[in-house]
Amino acid sequence: MANGIAADGRTSGPGRHPSARKSDNWFKWLLVAPAAVLILAISIYPLLFSVWVLFVNYDFQIPGHAYVGLKNFTQVITDPVARYSLWVTVVLSTINVVLEFLLGLAMAMAMANTFRGRGVLISILIVPLFISPIIVGQVWVLMLHSPFGPTNYLLGLLLGQEVNIRWLTAFPWNFVALVLADMWQWTPFMFVILLAGLTSIPPHVYEAAELDGVGRWQTFWYITVPYIAPMMLLAVTFRLLDAIRLFDTIFIMTGGGPGTSTYSASYYLYTIGFTQFHLSRATAGAWIFMILTLLVVFFLVRRLLRAEVR
Amino acid sequence: MATTVVNRVRRSRLRRIPIFRILFLALCFLFVLAPLYWTFVTSIKPSDDFLASPPVWFPDNPTLVHYNAALFAYRGLNGLINSLIVSISATVLSCLFGTLMAYSLARFNTGGQHLSFWVLSQRFLPPVAIVLPIFLNYRALGLNDTHVGLILAYTVFTLPVSVWMMFAYFRQMPRSLEEAALVDGCTRWTSFWRVAVPLAVPGIVAAAIFTFIACWTEFFFALVLTSRNAYTLPTVFRAFLSFQGAQYGAASALSIVSLVPSIVLGVLVQKHLVRGLTLGAIRG
Numbered sequence: 001m002a003n004g005i006a007a008d009g010r011t012s013g014p015g016r017h018p019s020a021r022k023s024d025n026w027f028k029w030l031l032v033a034p035a036a037v038l039i040l041a042i043s044i045y046p047l048l049f050s051v052w053v054l055f056v057n058y059d060f061q062i063p064g065h066a067y068v069g070l071k072n073f074t075q076v077i078t079d080p081v082a083r084y085s086l087w088v089t090v091v092l093s094t095i096n097v098v099l100e101f102l103l104g105l106a107m108a109m110a111m112a113n114t115f116r117g118r119g120v121l122i123s124i125l126i127v128p129l130f131i132s133p134i135i136v137g138q139v140w141v142l143m144l145h146s147p148f149g150p151t152n153y154l155l156g157l158l159l160g161q162e163v164n165i166r167w168l169t170a171f172p173w174n175f176v177a178l179v180l181a182d183m184w185q186w187t188p189f190m191f192v193i194l195l196a197g198l199t200s201i202p203p204h205v206y207e208a209a210e211l212d213g214v215g216r217w218q219t220f221w222y223i224t225v226p227y228i229a230p231m232m233l234l235a236v237t238f239r240l241l242d243a244i245r246l247f248d249t250i251f252i253m254t255g256g257g258p259g260t261s262t263y264s265a266s267y268y269l270y271t272i273g274f275t276q277f278h279l280s281r282a283t284a285g286a287w288i289f290m291i292l293t294l295l296v297v298f299f300l301v302r303r304l305l306r307a308e309v310r
Numbered sequence: 311m312a313t314t315v316v317n318r319v320r321r322s323r324l325r326r327i328p329i330f331r332i333l334f335l336a337l338c339f340l341f342v343l344a345p346l347y348w349t350f351v352t353s354i355k356p357s358d359d360f361l362a363s364p365p366v367w368f369p370d371n372p373t374l375v376h377y378n379a380a381l382f383a384y385r386g387l388n389g390l391i392n393s394l395i396v397s398i399s400a401t402v403l404s405c406l407f408g409t410l411m412a413y414s415l416a417r418f419n420t421g422g423q424h425l426s427f428w429v430l431s432q433r434f435l436p437p438v439a440i441v442l443p444i445f446l447n448y449r450a451l452g453l454n455d456t457h458v459g460l461i462l463a464y465t466v467f468t469l470p471v472s473v474w475m476m477f478a479y480f481r482q483m484p485r486s487l488e489e490a491a492l493v494d495g496c497t498r499w500t501s502f503w504r505v506a507v508p509l510a511v512p513g514i515v516a517a518a519i520f521t522f523i524a525c526w527t528e529f530f531f532a533l534v535l536t537s538r539n540a541y542t543l544p545t546v547f548r549a550f551l552s553f554q555g556a557q558y559g560a561a562s563a564l565s566i567v568s569l570v571p572s573i574v575l576g577v578l579v580q581k582h583l584v585r586g587l588t589l590g591a592i593r594g
Contacts, residue, residue, distance in 0.1 A: 024418065027498045031414035032425070035407040035469055042466040043432060046443030053446065107338055110331050121335065123577050125342055129587075130576030132527035134544045135565045139345045142352055142562060150348055150365045184345065189587060196584045196592055234591055241434045248529045252547060266438045266530075273442055274534060283442050290439035297434045304591075 053283045060277035072284035076272075081260050082285060085268035086292075092175065092264065093243035096182045101236060103183065104190025112198040126192055128185045137252035140181040144168060174254050174262055181249045186239060193235040197228035237300040244293060265289050346569075352562040353377070360558050376559030377567070386564050389543040393568075395457055396542060397525035400464035405518045407465070408472025409510070413502055415473070416480035417488075426477065433470035433589070440467075441534045448535060455539045463531050468521045471589060475520065478590025479513035480506070516582035523572045543568045 054072055056065045076082050107125070111118060128136065144151050144167035156163040167177045201224065209219050225232075247266040254262040256271065263271075269289065273282030352360070356373050359366040381387040411429070414420045421428075444463060445454065453459030487509070491501040507514075529544040536545060543564075550561040576583075584592050 024498060028414045028418035028420045031410040031502075032420050035411040035429070035473065036425075038407065038462070038466055039429070039432060039469060042444065042462050043435075043440060046447045047440070049447060050443035053443070058446070106334070110335055121339065123580060125338060126576070126580065126583060127342060127346070127573055129583075130523055130527070130572045131569045132529060132544045132572070134529040134547050135527075135569055138547055138550065138561055138565050139349045142558065143345050143348055148361050148363065148365070150344075153363070153365055184341065188342075192584055193588060193592065231592060234588055238588060245436055245438075245530075247438070251529075251533075252551070255551065266436065269438045269442075270534075273445075279442065279446065286436070286439040286442050290436055293434070293436050293439075294431075297431065301430075301434070 050283050050287070053280050054287060056280060058280035058283070060279065068280075072280045073288070075278075075281050076285040076288065081263060082268055084260070085263040085265050086289075088263060089244055089246055089265040092178065092182075093240065093246060095179055096186070096243050097236060097240050099179065100183055100187045100190050100239065101232075103187045104235075105194050107187070107191045108194035108198050111195060122192075122195075126188045129188050129192075131185065133185060133248035134252055136181050136185045137249040140177060140184070140249075141168065141253055144177050144180075168254055169258055171258075171261060174258070177253060178249055178262065181253065182243070182246075186243075189239055190235050193231055194228060197231035198224070201227045234304055237304055240300070241293070241297060244296070349562045349565050352558055353566050355559065357559060376563040380560040380564040380567065384546055384549050384560055384564065386543065386546050386567065389541055389546040390567065392457070392536075392540055393526060393543040396460050396464060396540070397522050399457070399461045400468060400525045401518050401522045403461070403465040404468040404472045404521050405476075405514055408469055408517065408521075409476050409507070409514060411469075412473050412476030413480055413506060415477050417485070426474075429470050429473050430589070432466070433474075437467070437530050441531055444531075445534055454535060455537045455541075457540050460532060460535055460540055460542070463535060464525045464528065467528075467531065468524050471524060471586070472517045472521055474589035474591075475517040475586060476510065476513060476590075478585065479510055479517075483509060516579050516586065519575050519579045520582075520586040523576055526568075526572050 055067060055069065057068050058065060111122070131139075143149055146152055146166045146168075147164055149167075151167070152163045152165055155165070165173050167173045205223055205227075206219065209223055214222075245266055246264040247270065250256060250262055250264055250267050251270075256263045256267050260268075265285075266289075269282050269285050272278050272285060351366075351368060353376050354372040354374070355366060355369040356371055356375075359369050381390070415426050441463075448454045448459050453462075483506070488501045488505050491505045492498070496504070527544065528542075532542040532545045533548070536542065546564060547561070550557050579586070
């Protein structure tokens with residue numbers, strides 16, 4: 001019976017019959033096709049099209065699409081705001097990722113052992129991950145509002161004198177505010193991944209160390225860290241690649257201001273492209289930013305894949 | 311003898327929670343909840359309470375006027391409906407196409423490492439680099455400010471998530487049932503559709519919820535690709551940019567409306583969170 005059906009080719013076991021293997025070949029590419037076609041159409045084709053935009057004039061303020069050579073690039077590279085915004089992106093995302101990593105690790109360490117109410121506490125601590133970043137920004141605008149937000153008031157109680165920090169409009173507090181909002185949203189990201197790493201360490205390893213009288217600090221450095229190093233690398237990589245996007249909280253909290261002082265690369269390109277409508281110049285800047293990002297991706301993700309294989 | 315020592319160590323591990331650890335966790339707990347509480351309280355305060363000093367921690371006369379304003383005066387209801395249409399459609403498409411591709415990658419190793427890495431790399435392209443070319447193309451095709459345009463964009467930008475989550479899921483599922491189905495005379499398609507997919511339903515549900523949350527909370531694409539017609543809930547917050555006291559209530563009411571559904575869904579799939587966040591790289 002089974003043989004009879006196998007004879008018609010399309011239904012034999014795992015690819016023994018040559019014609020079955022051929023239909024498998026069709027089948028596997030057919031499954032891939034819809035997703036691949038969509039990515040090609042919506043992501044890759046526009047990117048290729050934008051290569052043309054790089055070298056012509058595509059600007060809602062100047063009509064026509066004349067060839068302009070490298071002018072779009074030179075305009076971005078020579079713009080001091082562009083270079084400043086790249087700098088802001090690097091500094092802010094580094095600070096964010098480092099602080100979130102340290103705090104997330106501390107939280108994960110504090111919760112590695114089971115205690116009553118741990119499950120509920122984890123459920124509450126991860127809540128910010130499910131909130132739109134634009135709302136996170138909005139929520140922190142309410143918290144930090146000067147003079148009527150609760151933050152200044154509580155700080156005043158704590159310090160015993162009136163506090164009137166203009167969190168969103170005065171340097172360096174505007175950066176502190178942006179870091180605070182980012183930490184609030186993304187520290188749980190580090191926390192859950194590192195916690196998963198910590199709880200996967202078999203307890204007998206610690207028990208052996210404790211019986212051998214190994215100190216706590218040494219246990220951390222020589223047992224915990226090597227065990228969860230791959231998770232650490234993964235968490236930092238994923239977080240960093242999102243952190244450099246940095247747009248939503250700036251958009252709602254500072255609007256890039258005061259002046260252009262909190263422009264990130266994404267925010268700069270957005271204003272060039274969609275409030276000033278210098279589209280070809282913004283495209284040139286976006287390509288520069290994308291290539292810089294891809295360098296980071298290849299460096300970090302390649303390392304990550306190698307760590308995974310090991 | 312040895313076991314009693316181990317037991318004693320284990321028990322002491324469970325009992326001993328130093329006081330500063332409790333303090334630290336309490337602070338984290340407050341840090342997470344305080345902004346949410348403040349937003350909620352602001353959303354039900356009468357406008358007179360906004361500028362009170364000391365701040366009003368809970369209003370004497372709670373009111374729902376701000377919800378009314380947020381949904382109707384600021385047209386948040388339209389945004390809510392658009393968000394539902396776009397997020398649900400994109401989730402269905404992304405999970406359907408993602409599951410198909412993931413199965414092919416997991417069972418046939420289609421395209422080797424290159425194809426899966428190519429899909430993953432889509433996840434890491436900066437949105438600003440993608441959205442400019444998409445905007446220009448949509449302009450030519452008349453897709454700017456349409457539901458279809460945003461749905462297609464969201465489907466593509468969530469495909470890496472659904473493909474990689476389902477890829478990890480299929481890889482850890484035993485092949486033996488599908489192979490048995492093939493031996494019994496099923497085609498590749500029926501062994502996939504009738505055997506593998508039903509077994510993968512829990513994974514598909516988790517992937518779908520993460521995809522939905524990603525679409526529901528997305529701001530940047532929606533900001534650029536929509537305006538008056540297809541605008542989603544997060545983009546309604548543009549109305550509050552020039553901040554004035556009167557808008558406090560509406561802004562916080564709209565925040566609550568938008569964050570409650572995604573938080574509820576997120577906590578429901580908490581078990582899969584680590585897998586979702588790391589695209590299946592860590593099982594968690």
